Amino acid sequence: MTSVWPRIFAALGLLTVITEAAHTPPGLPVLGNATKPGADPLRFLVGVQQTYGGQYPLVQLDPPVGQRIHIVLDAGLVHEILEDRERFARPALGPQATRRQGLLSTEGALWETQRSVLEPEFLGATLADYANISGAVTEATMANWPAQGTVDLLEEMSVLTLRVITRGLFSRDTSPETGRAVHAAMETFGRELEFDIGEFLLPETLQSGLSEEFLAADELVEGVAEEFIDWHRSQADPPADMLTALIEAQQDPSIELSANELVDETVLFLTAGQETTALTIAYAFYWLTQHPRARERVRTEASRVLGGDQPGWSDLSELTYTEQVIRETLRLTPAAWNISREPRAPTRVGGAELAPGELVMLSPYAHHRDRRVWDNPTTFDPDRWAGVASRGQDAYFPFGSGPRICIGRQVALTEAQFVVAGILQSYDVEVLAEELPFRPAVTLQPATTLQARVTARD
Ligand code: HEM
Numbered sequence: 001m002t003s004v005w006p007r008i009f010a011a012l013g014l015l016t017v018i019t020e021a022a023h024t025p026p027g028l029p030v031l032g033n034a035t036k037p038g039a040d041p042l043r044f045l046v047g048v049q050q051t052y053g054g055q056y057p058l059v060q061l062d063p064p065v066g067q068r069i070h071i072v073l074d075a076g077l078v079h080e081i082l083e084d085r086e087r088f089a090r091p092a093l094g095p096q097a098t099r100r101q102g103l104l105s106t107e108g109a110l111w112e113t114q115r116s117v118l119e120p121e122f123l124g125a126t127l128a129d130y131a132n133i134s135g136a137v138t139e140a141t142m143a144n145w146p147a148q149g150t151v152d153l154l155e156e157m158s159v160l161t162l163r164v165i166t167r168g169l170f171s172r173d174t175s176p177e178t179g180r181a182v183h184a185a186m187e188t189f190g191r192e193l194e195f196d197i198g199e200f201l202l203p204e205t206l207q208s209g210l211s212e213e214f215l216a217a218d219e220l221v222e223g224v225a226e227e228f229i230d231w232h233r234s235q236a237d238p239p240a241d242m243l244t245a246l247i248e249a250q251q252d253p254s255i256e257l258s259a260n261e262l263v264d265e266t267v268l269f270l271t272a273g274q275e276t277t278a279l280t281i282a283y284a285f286y287w288l289t290q291h292p293r294a295r296e297r298v299r300t301e302a303s304r305v306l307g308g309d310q311p312g313w314s315d316l317s318e319l320t321y322t323e324q325v326i327r328e329t330l331r332l333t334p335a336a337w338n339i340s341r342e343p344r345a346p347t348r349v350g351g352a353e354l355a356p357g358e359l360v361m362l363s364p365y366a367h368h369r370d371r372r373v374w375d376n377p378t379t380f381d382p383d384r385w386a387g388v389a390s391r392g393q394d395a396y397f398p399f400g401s402g403p404r405i406c407i408g409r410q411v412a413l414t415e416a417q418f419v420v421a422g423i424l425q426s427y428d429v430e431v432l433a434e435e436l437p438f439r440p441a442v443t444l445q446p447a448t449t450l451q452a453r454v455t456a457r458d
Contacts, residue, residue, distance in 0.1 A: 041440055042337065042365055049073055049366040057350030068358045075373070075394035077350050078362045081341055082402035088341040090404065091359065111404075114265065117249045118407060121169065121242040127410055128313040130168045134415040135310040137163045138422035144176070145427065145454050153285060153431060153452040157278040157419070158183035164415055165273045170228045170266075171239040178224060185217035186275050190441040218267075225266035242269070275443055276335040277412045281419050282431075282450050283333040284325055287380045288420075289431040289452075294382055295424065298322050302425035311418040322421045324382035326413060330398035332380060333436070337365040337444040339400055365444065367395045428455040 048071055052059050057074040072078050081088050089107055120126075141160045145151060159179030166174045174182075228243060238244045243266065250262055288295035298321060305311075305318045341360040346353065354360065369377045373395040375384070399406035406412070423429060430453045437447040 042438060045071065045338075045361070045363045045366040046369050049363075049370055053370055054372050058352060060352065068355075070352065070354060070358060070360045072350070072360060072362050074350065075367055075370075078367065078397065079394060079401045081349065081360060081362065082339070082397075082400055082404070085403050087344060087347050088360065089344050091340050091342040113249070114261075115403075115407070117245055118242060121245060126168075127414065130164065130411050131311070131313040131316060131414050131418060133167045134164050134418040135312055135422055137167065138419050139310045142423060142426055145456075147456040148454070150432070150451055150453055153429070153450045154278060154282045154446065155180060155183050155449075157281045158186065158274060160419065161278040161281070161415065162270065162274045164277075165270060166228065168411070169242040169269055169273075170232070171241045171243075172228055172231060174224070181220060182224060182270065182274070183278075185220050186271060187445075188213050188217040189271070190439070190443070190445045221267050221270060222263060225263055225270055228266060229262060273408045273411070277408075277415055279333075279335040279443060279445070280326065280329055280412065280416050282446075283335075283436075284329040284416065284420050285429050285452060286431040286433065286436055286450065287329055287332070288325065288424075289429070291380055294325060294380070298325055298421060299424045302421040306421065306425055308425065311422045315421075316414060316417065319417050319421050321382065322417050323413070324385040325420065326416045327385045328380055328382045329416075331368045331374075331396060332378070333444060334364040334368060334398040335443045336398065336400070336406075337438075337440055338363045339397075362397075364396075364398050367397070370395055426457055428457060429453075430455075 048059060053073040057077050058070050058072045061069040061071070072081060137160055140163075141156060159174075159176050162179045162182055163174050166172050229247070232238050232243050232247055238247070246262055246265060250259070288298065301319060301321045305315050311319070339362045341362065342358060343349075343354040343356055343360070346355050348354070368374070371377050399409040399412075432451045432453060433446075433448060439445045439447040
């Protein structure tokens with residue numbers, strides 16, 4: 001995809017190209033123009049990547065007020081920055097991000113403590129449990145589907161992934177009603193946090209605050225989290241799961257974890273793990289609808305490997321084509337379309353001087369479409385992953401990179417693989433949208449609901 005945007009911005013002097021030597025201060029930018037990337041940030045970022053990638057390690061947007069923005073174009077530099085937790089922090093984007101103290105938003109010692117308590121919950125035997133839970137919840141979801149009819153696919157997948165998370169991490173199931181309420185809350189968060197570079201350009205005092213609707217949605221999710229915590233506390237012999245690990249950590253005097261942080265962490269896991277995975281599965285069905293031959297291959301593989309049973313842990317390594325489909329879905333439609341960092345102190349990177357408060361944007365969406373790296377970058381082609389798990393690795397980072405890489409990535413990949421294979425062996429799923437317009441918020445949201453026609457197979 002080419003775009004005239006970068007040239008327009010360059011012409012306006014808004015985009016300063018950084019060379020190894022030095023950079024020229026921008027001309028006279030205009031705020032009205034500076035807000036334009038907010039109108040279509042995805043197209044803007046892809047255009048910048050295409051036009052300046054390979055030439056310059058990074059470029060910068062220099063607005064008249066507010067933070068300077070650096071867009072990192074060199075994939076090696078992306079990893080260098082994400083690797084370097086000492087120099088770069090994950091910024092709190094807007095007031096909402098500072099509300100909660102979970103793994104996603106903490107820094108320093110608190111982050112280290114939380115990550116070390118939680119990491120074991122995502123490895124080894126626990127992963128096998130998730131796999132089996134994903135298979136069982138997929139079956140339960142389809143049991144409520146009509147033999148033929150239309151479903152709101154993203155809502156269905158959100159309810160499903162919430163149930164997997166709560167059963168896997170908190171040993172508790174959630175009702176479809178709770179699932180739908182959390183999904184609606186996530187949509188509210190999405191609307192409120194819609195990505196708008198214009199907001200970054202404004203001084204913090206002028207940025208919009210949180211709406212009543214947002215606060216109500218936040219309270220709802222918090223209520224769900226508190227119920228899980230209360231239930232665990234009331235058990236004489238609590239299950240060995242993530243929440244128990246956190247509650248035990250809280251009682252350990254050497255670990256600093258307040259009651260509020262425990263609630264925050266629970267809320268973050270409910271939301272971070274649920275929505276991203278639901279989007280990935282829904283997008284996989286979109287791509288498979290557009291590519292019926294790929295869909296047929298998934299179905300054939302699912303029937304051969306699963307033989308009509310629900311997927312279980314031992315099937316994982318054999319669902320290879322399905323895995324390629326998920327990897328390709330995460331390439332073209334990465335739920336985390338942008339990753340941000342800010343320098344902790346003045347620093348130099350890729351020939352540019354960066355100061356605290358400036359925003360560094362590292363966009364999987366743009367890198368995953370870089371035509372210098374990928375053949376036919378906008379084509380959905382799961383075969384590009386056949387036998388080459390590391391192909392294009394540097395320019396492929398749907399789960400981030402470095403010490404803060406997604407803690408749930410294996411869970412998400414396994415779950416998505418099982419759900420897609422498990423459903424396709426029993427149902428035809430056809431996403432009714434021909435086009436897929438996006439509304440990039442914190443995650444890559446579809447601009448419309450994703451309705452799908454589902455038809456049971458004999
Ligand atoms: C396809 C699904 C998913 C995608 C695309 C995704 C993407 C990401 C990305 C890009 C990051 C790094 C953000 C950064 O460096 O600023 C991240 C971090 C994180 N993810 Fe995921 N994620 C997914 C699923 C999950 C699941 C299933 C869970 C939990 C069960 C989870 C929990 C987290 C947490 C807690 C962090 C913060 C880690 C830290 O800072 O130490 N994610 N995710």
